[in-house]
Amino acid sequence: MLELSLAFFLKAVYFLITANLVLKTLKWLALYVNKIHSVNKLKGLPMLPFIGNVHQLERKYKFLKQIKEYSIKYKNEPLWRIWLGHMPNYIFHRGDYAEILFSSSKNTQKSVQYNFLHPWLGTGLLTSYGDKWSTRRRLITPTFHFEILDDFLHVMNEQAEILVEILAKLVKEKQTIDIFERLKACALDVICESAMGQNVNAQHDQLSEYVRSVARISELVTNRFYDPSEWIEFIYLRTQKGKEYKKCLKALHDFTKKVILERDADLDDTELMSKKRIAFLDLLLKAKREDPSISFEDIREEVDTFMFEGHDTTAAAASWACQLIGSHPEVQKKLHEEIDSVLGQTNRPLTNEDLKELKYLDLVIKETLRLFPSVPYFGRVISEDCNIGGYKVLKGETAVIAAFMIHRDEKYFPDPEKFDPERFLPENSKDRHPYAYIPFSAGRRNCIGQRFAQMEEKVLLANILRKFELKSIRTIEELEPVGDLILHPNNGIPIELKLRQ
Numbered sequence: 001m002l003e004l005s006l007a008f009f010l011k012a013v014y015f016l017i018t019a020n021l022v023l024k025t026l027k028w029l030a031l032y033v034n035k036i037h038s039v040n041k042l043k044g045l046p047m048l049p050f051i052g053n054v055h056q057l058e059r060k061y062k063f064l065k066q067i068k069e070y071s072i073k074y075k076n077e078p079l080w081r082i083w084l085g086h087m088p089n090y091i092f093h094r095g096d097y098a099e100i101l102f103s104s105s106k107n108t109q110k111s112v113q114y115n116f117l118h119p120w121l122g123t124g125l126l127t128s129y130g131d132k133w134s135t136r137r138r139l140i141t142p143t144f145h146f147e148i149l150d151d152f153l154h155v156m157n158e159q160a161e162i163l164v165e166i167l168a169k170l171v172k173e174k175q176t177i178d179i180f181e182r183l184k185a186c187a188l189d190v191i192c193e194s195a196m197g198q199n200v201n202a203q204h205d206q207l208s209e210y211v212r213s214v215a216r217i218s219e220l221v222t223n224r225f226y227d228p229s230e231w232i233e234f235i236y237l238r239t240q241k242g243k244e245y246k247k248c249l250k251a252l253h254d255f256t257k258k259v260i261l262e263r264d265a266d267l268d269d270t271e272l273m274s275k276k277r278i279a280f281l282d283l284l285l286k287a288k289r290e291d292p293s294i295s296f297e298d299i300r301e302e303v304d305t306f307m308f309e310g311h312d313t314t315a316a317a318a319s320w321a322c323q324l325i326g327s328h329p330e331v332q333k334k335l336h337e338e339i340d341s342v343l344g345q346t347n348r349p350l351t352n353e354d355l356k357e358l359k360y361l362d363l364v365i366k367e368t369l370r371l372f373p374s375v376p377y378f379g380r381v382i383s384e385d386c387n388i389g390g391y392k393v394l395k396g397e398t399a400v401i402a403a404f405m406i407h408r409d410e411k412y413f414p415d416p417e418k419f420d421p422e423r424f425l426p427e428n429s430k431d432r433h434p435y436a437y438i439p440f441s442a443g444r445r446n447c448i449g450q451r452f453a454q455m456e457e458k459v460l461l462a463n464i465l466r467k468f469e470l471k472s473i474r475t476i477e478e479l480e481p482v483g484d485l486i487l488h489p490n491n492g493i494p495i496e497l498k499l500r501q
């Protein structure tokens with residue numbers, strides 16, 4: 001009798017669990033079918049259930065070309081869509097419609113793709129959201145104050161001087177110069193010194209473990225974006241690449257943690273500190289003294305975030321500028337004239353006043369970031385259902401803001417592929433839609449390092465241009481721009497440099 005009732009009980013439990021699972025699956029399927037019905041009202045590639053468009057998406061530079069091709073095809077649509085497996089991604093390719101996302105105080109959560117950055121950056125300013133993000137943003141904003149940025153001008157000038165020396169040596173030895181490689185190393189030195197007060201000497205020593213790990217981890221994270229076989233952390237970490245990834249992570253975290261602890265100890269030694277240049281890290285450590293709820297791990301996340309966001313972005317922007325300047329002699333002539341008139345025939349470091357005077361260079365930098373925004377697309381989770389140009393956009397799904405395409409809207413930038421710095425003269429840009437040009441994103445989650453980046457780009461480019469004449473060797477098409485974490489050339493940017501007389 002007892003046996004019979006136990007068997008009955010087990011059967012009942014089994015039945016209930018199965019029924020629950022079946023119900024949940026049916027509910028999920030019903031929601032999925034509804035989602036397909038709603039999302040597929042938008043234009044996009046034909047999709048397969050559960051696979052979406054993954055099988056049709058190109059890789060690397062061909063992916064960017066594909067996005068461009070479809071954005072042009074659907075240029076009259078307010079947005080279009082791609083399915084990544086069962087997840088729809090709404091592609092915002094027009095500034096006037098992206099405004100609806102940016103102007104809301106919500107929509108500040110980053111999309112799932114940013115989760116790949118969590119092991120490295122934790123949930124620092126770039127990747128966090130909600131209360132954590134707003135507290136951090138409030139804490140860090142004062143560190144980018146004008147007066148503090150002035151301190152970093154010295155670092156930028158010093159590193160630019162080293163860069164120019166290295167370039168001059170390479171010119172003398174008649175070596176081909178990959179300007180992207182050189183600028184990446186230089187920007188890494190600038191940000192290491194500014195963020196951590198450390199000189200990693202990347203310009204001279206590209207083989208150091210820290211320098212190699214920064215470069216390699218960016219590549220590994222990017223590969224994971226594209227390859228679904230690398231998406232499951234548990235499996236990935238057991239592969240060869242996963243092990244390499246773990247090794248890089250350890251090298252990076254060990255380095256940052258060591259610097260933080262050393263710097264914190266020095267903070268008590270007023271004499272030692274007064275000899276050191278202030279770094280972003282010191283400001284965070286000081287904030288920690290006032291608010292002990294800030295942990296060393298919190299600070300580590302922010303320092304690593306600066307390291308990540310603060311060097312490849314600027315290096316890519318300055319490199320594309322060199323490519324465009326080197327293929328537009330009329331622009332280069334104007335730049336040389338401006339730089340000669342502001343700086344004369346000197347090698348002196350640039351001052352803030354000089355930077356203000358370099359107005360044409362400013363236009364060139366802006367126009368370069370229009371054509372080659374360092375962050376070509378960024379993702380958000382949609383926080384509530386909304387209506388975009390007559391289409392319902394669903395809460396919880398991903399919005400991809402394609403700055404690369406927004407910047408090519410003919411309505412605001414006629415003949416969009418033409419490199420024309422004068423588009424940014426005040427008289428030519430005064431009536432432009434505020435969201436037609438968003439290289440530093442917009443709204444509450446815009447780039448906190450914007451002024452730092454603009455200053456750095458100007459210092460680096462002005463120093464290169466006062467010494468050299470640039471000639472591009474390849475066309476943009478041949479450079480095969482790749483839209484990964486940042487917009488970079490597939491295989492560097494070879495440039496011919498000639499010492500100016």
Ligand code: HEM
Binds near residue numbers: 306379445454
């Ligand atoms: C030309 C150079 C740069 C460009 C084009 C650029 C662009 C951007 C963009 C588009 C975003 C938004 C990204 C997103 O929503 O996913 C962003 C965020 C951010 N950037 Fe930059 N950036 C540059 C340089 C820098 C530098 C030099 C730093 C630091 C010194 C920096 C620090 C940050 C941080 C911390 C965020 C996250 C801000 C937040 O979410 O509150 N960036 N940047």
